[in-house]
Amino acid sequence: MRKLVWLLVALLFIAHQDFWWWDDRTLVMGFIPLGLFYHVCFSIASGAVWLLALKFAWPSTVEDWALEDKAQSSEAGS
Amino acid sequence: MTAIIIVCIYLALLLVLGVVCTRYFRGTSADFFVASRSLGPFVLFMSIFGTTMTAFALVGSTSNAFSFGIGTYGLMASWSGLVHSAVFFLVGIKIWAIGKRYGFVTQCQYFTARFDSPTVGYLLFPILVALVIPYVLIGIMGAGATIEGITRGQFPQTFGGDGAIPRWLSGGVISLVVLIYVFLAGVRGAAWANTFQTIVFVIAGIIALKLIADSLGGPVKASQLVIEHAPEKAARQGLIGRWQFLCYMFVPLSVGMFPHLFQNWLTARSAKAFRLTVVAHPIFIMLVWLPCILIGIWAAAQFATGDLRLPRLPDGSPNANVVLAAMVNQFVESDFLTGLLAAGILAAIMSSLDSQFMCVGTMFTKDIVTRIAGEDRFSDRQTLWIGRSFVIAVVILTYVISLVAQGKAIFPLAVWCFSGYASLFPIVFASLYWRRTSKWGVIAAVLVTAGVWFYFFQESGYGDEHLLLVDWFEENKGLKHPVEGIMPVAVMFMSCLITLIVGSLLTPAPAKKTIDLFFPPALKGIPA
Numbered sequence: 001m002r003k004l005v006w007l008l009v010a011l012l013f014i015a016h017q018d019f020w021w022w023d024d025r026t027l028v029m030g031f032i033p034l035g036l037f038y039h040v041c042f043s044i045a046s047g048a049v050w051l052l053a054l055k056f057a058w059p060s061t062v063e064d065w066a067l068e069d070k071a072q073s074s075e076a077g078s
Numbered sequence: 079m080t081a082i083i084i085v086c087i088y089l090a091l092l093l094v095l096g097v098v099c100t101r102y103f104r105g106t107s108a109d110f111f112v113a114s115r116s117l118g119p120f121v122l123f124m125s126i127f128g129t130t131m132t133a134f135a136l137v138g139s140t141s142n143a144f145s146f147g148i149g150t151y152g153l154m155a156s157w158s159g160l161v162h163s164a165v166f167f168l169v170g171i172k173i174w175a176i177g178k179r180y181g182f183v184t185q186c187q188y189f190t191a192r193f194d195s196p197t198v199g200y201l202l203f204p205i206l207v208a209l210v211i212p213y214v215l216i217g218i219m220g221a222g223a224t225i226e227g228i229t230r231g232q233f234p235q236t237f238g239g240d241g242a243i244p245r246w247l248s249g250g251v252i253s254l255v256v257l258i259y260v261f262l263a264g265v266r267g268a269a270w271a272n273t274f275q276t277i278v279f280v281i282a283g284i285i286a287l288k289l290i291a292d293s294l295g296g297p298v299k300a301s302q303l304v305i306e307h308a309p310e311k312a313a314r315q316g317l318i319g320r321w322q323f324l325c326y327m328f329v330p331l332s333v334g335m336f337p338h339l340f341q342n343w344l345t346a347r348s349a350k351a352f353r354l355t356v357v358a359h360p361i362f363i364m365l366v367w368l369p370c371i372l373i374g375i376w377a378a379a380q381f382a383t384g385d386l387r388l389p390r391l392p393d394g395s396p397n398a399n400v401v402l403a404a405m406v407n408q409f410v411e412s413d414f415l416t417g418l419l420a421a422g423i424l425a426a427i428m429s430s431l432d433s434q435f436m437c438v439g440t441m442f443t444k445d446i447v448t449r450i451a452g453e454d455r456f457s458d459r460q461t462l463w464i465g466r467s468f469v470i471a472v473v474i475l476t477y478v479i480s481l482v483a484q485g486k487a488i489f490p491l492a493v494w495c496f497s498g499y500a501s502l503f504p505i506v507f508a509s510l511y512w513r514r515t516s517k518w519g520v521i522a523a524v525l526v527t528a529g530v531w532f533y534f535f536q537e538s539g540y541g542d543e544h545l546l547l548v549d550w551f552e553e554n555k556g557l558k559h560p561v562e563g564i565m566p567v568a569v570m571f572m573s574c575l576i577t578l579i580v581g582s583l584l585t586p587a588p589a590k591k592t593i594d595l596f597f598p599p600a601l602k603g604i605p606a
Contacts, residue, residue, distance in 0.1 A: 009160075009164065012160055013160070013327070016152065016157065016327070017320065017323065017324060018152070019320055021313075022313065022314050022315050023314070023315035024313060025305060025309055025312040025313050027298075027301050027302070027305065027312070030297075030298040030301065030302075031297035031298045031300070031301040032301070032372075033148045033301070033312040033313065033375070035148050035149065035152070035312075035313055036148040036151055036368075036371060036372075039148075039151050039152040039155070039156040040151070040364055040368055042152075042156045042159075042160075043155065043156050043159045043360045043361065043363060043364035044360070044361065044364065046156070046159045046160045046163060047159070047357050047358065047359075047360045047361045050163045050167065050356045050357050050360070051357045053167060053356070054353050054356060054357065059172075059349070059601070061600040062171060062172070062175045062349045062600060062601060063175070063348055063349045063350065065175060065179065065598060065600030065601065066174070066176075066178040066179045066349065067178070067179075068179070
C-alpha cells in the first residue's frame with residue numbers, strides 16, 4: 001500500500017501538466033473555466049493523496065525516537 | 079473612514095491577542111524561540127499556512143490572473159499545494175524529530191551538526207539572512223501601500239498631498255504591532271497571531287468573491303463576459319508556456335529551506351501535529367486562491383468592456399497590482415468590505431512578517447552570539463533578552479531600509495528570494511536521505527549555487543523577470559517571450575544537485591559517528 005501511495009504522488013506530478021485542454025475555454029457549472037476547475041480538483045486530490053500517505057506511509061517510529069532519552073543529544077547539539 | 083476603523087480594530091485585536099498570549103508564555107528562551115515545542119495540530123497548521131501565504135496570495139494572484147489568466151492557479155497554487163505538503167511530510171517531520179531530540183533551534187545549528195562542520199553553518203548564515211531580508215521589506219512596504227490605497231483622499235488636512243496615510247507611518251505602525259506581540263510572547267505569540275490572521279484573510283477572500291460576483295450579476299454572468307470579451311484569460315494558450323508551467327514546480331521547494339518555516343516546524347508538540355498541516359494545506363491554498371483567480375479574470379473582462387478603470391503605468395499598460403482593490407472600490411462600493419479586504423491583506427503580510435522577524439532574531443542569537451560566546455556563557459533569562467533585543471534590532475533595521483527603498487521595484491525580488499531558497503533544497507533533502515553527503519559537497523554546492531544565482535540575477539538586470547532559452551523556443555517552436563522559456567530556478571536547482579552529488583562522491587564520507595546520530599533505524603520509515 002505504501003508503494004501505491006508514492007505511485008499516486010508521482011502520478012500527481014505528471015497529472016499537473018494537463019496540456020490536453022490547454023486551449024479549452026469550456027465553463028464548468030457555467031462559471032469555472034475547465035483548466036481552473038481541473039486544478040481545483042487537483043488541489044483536492046492532493047489533499048486526499050496526502051491523507052492516504054498519513055494512513056499508509058506514516059513514520060510511526062519517529063515520534064518515539066524523538067522523545068527517547070537525551071543521552072546522545074548533547075553530543076550532536078554541541 | 080469605516081475602512082480605516084476596521085483596520086484599527088483588527089490591529090487592536092492583534093495586540094489584545096499578544097497580551098493574552100503572555101499568560102501562556104513560560105518566560106524561558108525555549109518558549110520564546112520554539113514555543114517549548116508544544117503547539118498542537120490546529121495552531122501549527124494555521125501558523126505554517128499563514129507563514130507561507132504572503133500578500134501575493136491575495137493581491138498578486140488577482141493581478142497575475144488579470145494578466146495571464148487561469149493558468150496562474152496551476153502555476154502557483156496547485157504546485158504549492160502538492161509540493162509544500164510533500165516537503166512538510168518528507169522533510170518537516172524528520173527535521174522536527176531531529177530538532178526535538180538534539181535541541182536544535184536554527185537551520186545553521188542543524189547543518190553544522192549534521193555535517194560536523196562550523197564552516198557549513200557560517201557559510202549558510204549570511205545567505206539565508208540575505209535572502210530573507212528582501213522578503214521582509216516586501217511585507218513592510220506592501221503593508222504601507224495597502225493602507226495608503228484605502229485612505230487616499232480621507233486625510234487631506236492632516237497629511238496633505240493626496241490625503242492618504244503615508245507609507246512611512248503605516249509601515250511603522252504595522253512593524254510596531256508585530257514587534258509588540260512577538261516581543262511579548264515570541265514564537266508562541268506569532269503562532270497565535272497567525273491563527274487569527276489566517277482566519278481573517280481566508281474569510282476576506284471568500285466575502286470579496288461573493289460580493290463582487292453579486293455586483294456583476296452572479297458568477298455565471300461574470301464568467302460569460304470573460305468568454306465574450308477576454309477569452310484568452312479562460313485558458314492558457316498564448317499566455318503561459320508548458321515548460322514554464324513545469325519549471326514552477328521548483329519554486330515551492332523553497333519552503334524546505336525557509337529559515338522561518340524551519341523554526342515553525344520545531345514548535346510542533348509531536349510528529350502527529352503535522353498531520354493536519356500535510357492534508358489541509360492544499361485545500362486551504364485552494365480556498366484562498368480560487369476566489370482571487372476568478373476575480374482576476376472577471377476584472378480582465380470588465381476592463382475589456384471599459385467598465386473597470388485602472389491607473390496606467392508609464393508604458394501605458396494597466397497597473398495590474400491594483401486590480402483587487404479596484405474591483406472592490408468600483409463594483410462593491412462598500413467601505414466595510416474595503417476595510418475587511420485591507421485587514422485581510424495586512425493579515426497575509428503580517429502572518430509572514432512575524433515569523434521572519436523572529437527567525438532572523440533567533441539566528442543572530444543562536445548562530446552568532448551563543449555560538450561564539452558559548453552556550454553556557456549566558457543564563458536562560460539573558461538568552462531570552464538577547465533574543466528580544468535582536469528582534470527589536472531586526473525590526474528597526476528593516477523598517478529603516480524600507481524607508482530608503484520606497485519607490486524602488488522591490489516586488490520582483492521576491493521571486494529571486496524564493497528561487498534562491500528553492501535552489502538550496504537539495505542540501506536539506508540530501509542531509510536527511512543520503513548518508514554519503516559530505517561537508518565538502520555541501521560547501522561546493524552552496525558556493526556554485528550562489529554563483530549561478532548571482533549570474534542570472536545580474537543578467538536579469540538585478541531583479542527583473544528572466545527566462546532562459548527564449549530564442550531557442552522562438553526559433554524552433556515559434557513561441558515568443560514571455561510565453562515560453564526555462565526559469566533560472568531550474569538551472570540553479572540542478573547546479574546545486576549535481577555539485578552536491580559530485581562533490582560528495584569525490585570527497586571523504588562523513589564520520590560513522592555522525593551518520594549514526596542522524597540516520598538511526600527509527601528515521602528510515604518515511605519514504606516507501
